[in-house]
Amino acid sequence: MTAPVSPAETLRVALAGLLDGLPTKAAAQAVERLIVNYRGTTPTDAPILRDRADVAAYAAYRMPATFEAVRAALDAFADVVPEWTPGGHVDVGGGTGAATWAVNATWPEERPVTVLDWAEPALALGRELASRNPLLKSAEWHRSRIGAALTIESTDLVTVSYVLGELTEQARTEVVDAAATAAQAVVIIEPGTPDGYTRVIEARDRLVGAGFHIAAPCPHSAACPIVPGKDWCHFSARVSRSSLHRQVKGGSLAYEDEKFSYVAATRFPVTPAASRVVRRPQIRKGQVLLDLCETEEQLRRSTVTKRHGLLYKAARDADWGDAWPPPSSAPDEGESSDT
């Protein structure tokens, strides 16, 4: 029996097929054009993704990364709500549908899925890609502009991934409010930059104001303990590089790390992680240094040493973004120590 193909692999093959027949140089030029456009003034009055070449370039170049970032955020969220599965999903500013593939990877069932975006070529390509995934075949792709007139049909899960940065301040509040009105759970993902984090925090505040509970990454729904301008909360997802990536970026690395910031919030009560690892753990001889965001609304460095037994083993396996401590690793003796 052959092993079932994962959504990530199906997506990779579908994306590779997109560039078939397109000379690599032309594909690389389309990506360069897109990068220049994205560096220009956003928000824009009209879609940046204007035609098939733009969206094919976006999908081939960026979609693997946004897919992995959204999947990492959703996996962390799913760990906090193990009994919950979204019965329906609306992806706002969904573009070519990266978040629909990520939802499918985290909760692999068929469900009503709607993707909203103002760029018709992105929707068309998203539809084409989704036709390769049996669980996404029936997804609906609708043209819709984020703004005061945006309405989102009632659903379990709304995702807004890599979109807030393209919107005016007003449109950002409008999309978050519309998501909060429509959904049981809202997941917002942005690039893991200081600006992306700031937009996530604004959205987080708005969701809490609307009565939502923060499920991930934060261990609480109180204010973020990070001092604005001093640091920013972000995480990292590993992305396999395609040959197009290697051509545009140069070098021969087989992967790159996509940095992202996110918030997952629910209308229903949740018990978030006791703390979360907010930096890459530092492994030293006989000890692991963990930077944690904690329930007590503070950041703390914890040093886990060999004498902590099982907890030390778990710390060596801990990854940036993980909940801490993992459920099965109660300390053997004493607690981990602050530094």
Ligand SMILES: C[S@@+](CC[C@H](N)C(=O)[O-])C[C@H]1O[C@@H](n2cnc3c(N)ncnc32)[C@H](O)[C@@H]1O
């Ligand atoms: C960077 S892409 C992200 C696409 C997708 N969510 C992902 O994670 O790969 C931003 C998307 O937001 C859409 N968008 C930007 N402004 C919009 C607006 N005012 N109304 C609707 N869609 C918008 C763009 O067309 C584009 O598809």
